[in-house]
Amino acid sequence: MLSVRDLAVTFRTRRGDVPAVCGVGFDLAPGETLGIVGESGSGKSVTSYALMRILDAGGEIRSGAMTWNGTDLRNAREAAMRKIRGGEISMIFQNPRAALNPIRKVGRQIEDVLRQHGRATDRDAMGKAIAALEAVRIRNGAERYHAYPFELSGGMCQRIVIAIALACEPKLVIADEPTTGLDITTQKAVMDLMRDLIRARGMSSIVITHDLGLAAEYCDRLCVMKDGEIVETGPSAALFARPSHAYTRKLVDATPRPGVGVRDLLPAEARTPLPVHEPKAKKLLEVVDLVKTYAGKSGPVHAVEGVSFSIREGESVGLVGESGCGKSTTSAMLVRLLDPTSGAIVFENEDMAAIPADRFARDPRRGRIQMVFQDATDSLNPRHTAADAIAEPLRRIAGLRGKALDARIDELADLTGLPGHLLRRFPHQLSGGQKARVGIARAIALEPRFLVLDEPTAALDVSIQATVLNLLADLRARLGMTYLFVSHDLAVVRLLCDRVIVMQSGRIVEEGAADAVLEAPTHPYTRALVEAAPKPPRSEVVLRAVG
Template sequence: MSLLSIQGLKVAFQTRRGSVDAVRGVSLEIDKGEILGIVGESGSGKSVTSYALMRLLDRNGSITGGALSYGGIDLNSVRESTMRDLRGREISMIFQNPRAALNPIRKVGHQIEDVLRRHSRATRSNAKAEAIKALEAVKIRDAEARYNAYPFELSGGMCQRVVIALALACDPKLLIADEPTTGLDITTQKAVMDLIAELIAERSMSAMVITHDLGLAAQYCDRIVVMKDGEVVEEGSAERLFTAPQHAYTRKLVDATPRAGAGIRALLPAEQRTPEPVLPVSDTPLLEVRDLVKTYQGKSGPVHAVKGISFSVMKGQSVGLVGESGCGKSTTSSILVRLADPTSGEILFDGEDLANTPAKNFARDPRRAKIQMVFQDATDSFNPRHTARHSIEEPLARLGGLSRRERKERVGELADLVGLPRTLLDRFPHQLSGGQKARVGIARAIALEPEFLILDEPTAALDVSIQAIVLNLLVDLRAKLGISYLFVSHDLHVVRLLCDYVIVMRDGEIVEEGPAAKVMQTPSHAYTQELLAAAPVPPALQEPASSAAE
C-alpha cells in the first residue's frame, strides 16, 4: 500500500468574482521511500494540492471533493487536533523564500525547540541539545553558535537548512518541499537539494518535490507528475517524460527547458521554430570598460563590490555577465546604465567616457537614449497607475522629440515589434500576464532605438514556456535592430543560448571570460566548472525526425 494516496482531489477558492476551482480532480500516490516530483507552471495548482493535503489552505479555500489518505488515515475527515499532531511529526513541509518562512524575531534554535517540544521529542532539559543535533543533521557548521542566531543573521541557503532542520526534527515520514530552492543561487540550490536527497535516503522517507524546474525534478525525483490548470496531464519517470513525452503540454515544457545541446529555437514548440537569424558581430567595440571599481561605505568598513574589472562589448555582440548573488554583476550593470557612479574607472561608449558625467546628470545627457535597460521584475518596474501605452510612451515623450500623433504611431510599431497585441496597450500592469509585462518592458527599453541594452535577468520570474518565447524575441530583436546586449543572469543555460561571449564574475572580479561555447564546454576556472556542475542536467531529449527543420 502506498504511503500517501490522493484520489480525485478538488479544491475551490471563494473570491469576489465567485468560486474558482484551483484543483480539479487530482489523483496521485507516493510510495514509501519514493520521491515524487510535481511539475507545472504558475497557476497549475501544484502548491494548492500540497496545502490541501496538509489542510493549510487559506481561509477562503476549501476541499470540495476527493479523498486524501495517509497511511490509512483519512486526512480529509480527521479532527483538526489530530491533524496538528500529524503535521511536523508525520508530514512536514519546507517552503520557498526560507528567510520569510522563519519567525524573524525568534532565535532559530528556539524555533526548532518549539517543534521538538510540541511533538514530545524533547523535554525542557534536553531541548537545546536536541535542537543543536537537528541543526548538525542539516550540516550547519558551528551549530551551537547558530542556535542563538536570528534568521536575518543567516544567508538564504543557511535559512533553508534551518527550515529543513525544523521540518525534519521530529522524523516525519513524508516531506513536502514547495519550490525549496527558488530564489537561491545555483550552487546553493545544488547543496540544498543534495542535502534533502541525502537526508531522505538516510531516513528512508518519502518526499513530494514541487517545482517549476523540470531539470531539477528530473535530477532528484523517481517519478514526476506534470500538472496544468489544476489537473494531472502526465505521469512517469523523469527519463520517460524527457525522452518520450506523451502529452502535448509535457512536450512543450520539455522543449522549453534550456539544456545542453539545444539551440534557442529548440525551446519553442516544433511548429513555431523558424530558422535562427544571422547575427553579425563587428570588431569595433561599442562599449569598453576599463578598471571599473565600486566601493561602498558599509557598516563595518568599506565594501568592495567591483574590484577593477575591464571588458568590451563589440557592436552587435551579446555578452553574458554571469555570477551568483553578491558577485557585483548588478552593481556593474547599474553603473553601466548610469544609474550609479563608479568609484573609479572608465566607461568608453563609442570612444567617449561616460563616467565623466555624474549619474544624476545623465538623464539629461544626449547619450541617455542610447543605453537602456530591461529590468528583472516586470511588475515592480512599472508604475501601477500607468497603462502599457503610457509606460512605453514615456521615454519617447521625454527624449524622442516626437509629436503626440507620431508617438502614438511609434508605440503601435513597438508593440508589433515585441509581439504585444495592440489591444492590450491600454491595460494596466496588473491586467497583464507575466509574459505580456516582459514584452512591455522590452518595448519601453527599445523605444528610443538604443545601441546598447542591458538585460537584468529579464526572464527570471517567468514560467519556462514564456521564458522560451521571450528569449527568442530577444534574439529576433537583436537581428532586426542590431542592438548590443549585456545579459546579466545566474542561469548558465540561458546565457549560452543568448550570448556570443561570457564573463563570469565572483566577489567583484572577473574569473573567466571567453566565447560562450568555449566557456560552457571547456571551462578553465574551477568556479565556472562548479557553476556548470551545479546546474541540473535534464536527460537528453530525443528529437523526433519531424523537427529536423532546425
C-alpha cells in the first residue's frame, strides 16, 4: 500500500544545503506494523514528514518516489494532500501537549478533524467526538469532551492525540515517538491501545522510536536508520537475534537489559574496569514522615503522605513509580526547592526541612545538595554558554573569579568528558548528550555530598544514555557522591542503583535491594511496573557479551 524509493531530503541553511535523508526506500503491506529505529538526527522523523509533505521551511524532497495506493505523494497537489492527511494517512506526534491547541476543548479539536474530512455534521459532530474519546478508553467521554489539554495528564493527552489520529479511520497511522516521557505503565497502555485499535480496524502503522525494546515488542519488521540512510532491515525477531550491521549491534548492545552491567552497554574498546565502590554504613540522609499537601477545590490534596527512608554515604538509591506518584515532589523537597508541609529531612545530622526553601537558595549549604534535572535543554539558560552555566554556582556560592574560576570550569569539563572547545557554545549548539554533561558538570561543581538525578537520561538515545550512565557511575566512585536516582525506567535503575524505593499515590509501597525488588517484587504495584517494562529480545551478540 505504501512504496518509498530512493527518497532524498535536504534542508537549506546559511552554510549551504544539508542532507537529512539519503536514498531511503521501503515498502509497507496492508495490516503491517513497520518500526523505524535509530538515534536522534538519523532521519526517522524527516522521512515521515516527507511522506506527509509537512517538512519545515527550507526542507525539500530532492529525489525519489513515494507512492500511496497508486497516488504519487511527491507530486500530488496540496488540495489532494489535505484529503489524504487525516483521512487516509494520519500522524501521532511526539509531544501530545504541543500537538494540541491549549485554548480549545479537546472534544472540539476532534470535531475539527471530523468536519474537515466530511465525517461529521453540526448535528452529530459532538456525539462522534465523544465516541472517539471512548474508543481510546477514556472514561466519561462526555465529561472529558469539555476538558482543556492542561487539565489532563500526559498519558491522557496522548490518548486524545490518538483519538484525533484515528477519528476518520485512516488506512495508515504514523506514530512518531508516541511514548517519549510517559511512565512505563502508561507507555504500555498507550501502545497496547494503538495496537488493538489498529488491528481491529485493519490499518497499517509505522512506529518511529529510539526505544529498541518497544520496537521489538510491537513491530513486525524494522528499518534501522543512521545518518539519513537505512543500514539494515528485516523481521524484528531475526534482526535482534542476529544484527548484521555494526550500528545495529551497537544499538542492541547499548540497550539496558537484565544480566549485563553498566560497562557492557559501551562498545568493547571503551569497556575499562569499573571502579570498585562500596557504600558506607553511616547514614548521610534520613527522611522522617515527610508530608506535602496542596489545597484543592474539594479539599486538601496529598502529594506525599508520611514518607520515611534513609540513604547511606556513597549509596545509590532508585526512586521509582508512575507519573503523579509523588517521586518528583519528594526529590524537590529533598533538594530544598519545595517546603514540606511536615516531616524532617536530616542531612549530615541537621534538619534541612527547618530552613525555608527561599532562604536555602542563598545558603552556603546549598552546594552540598545538588540536582541534575530531567530536561537538560530546559534547565540551561539559552543565552548562556556552557562555560557560563557551569560557572554560575561557582560564582554565586563559592565566590570564584578570574583564573581560579576558569581553571575549575576546565577541570569540570574534563571530569565530565566535555571537550573544551564546546564550552564556548550555547545550548542550541550542543547535542543532547553534551547538554547532559553540562548539567552534570554544573551540579557537581561545588563537590556536593548528595546528588538527586531526576530522569537524567529519559530523552537520550540509547548510546548517549549508556555514556551518561557510565559517567555517573565513574563520578560516584571517584568523588564518593551519594545518589537518589528518580526514574520510571526500571532497567536503568537496576544498572545504577544499590537499592530501590517504589512509590504509589504518595506512599512507599516497597523497598529493598534493587536486584531483589526488580527480580521478585512482592507488592502488586511493583509487579505491575516490572511486567509493563519493554523487554528487548536477547540477541546472539548480547549473549556472547555476557558469556
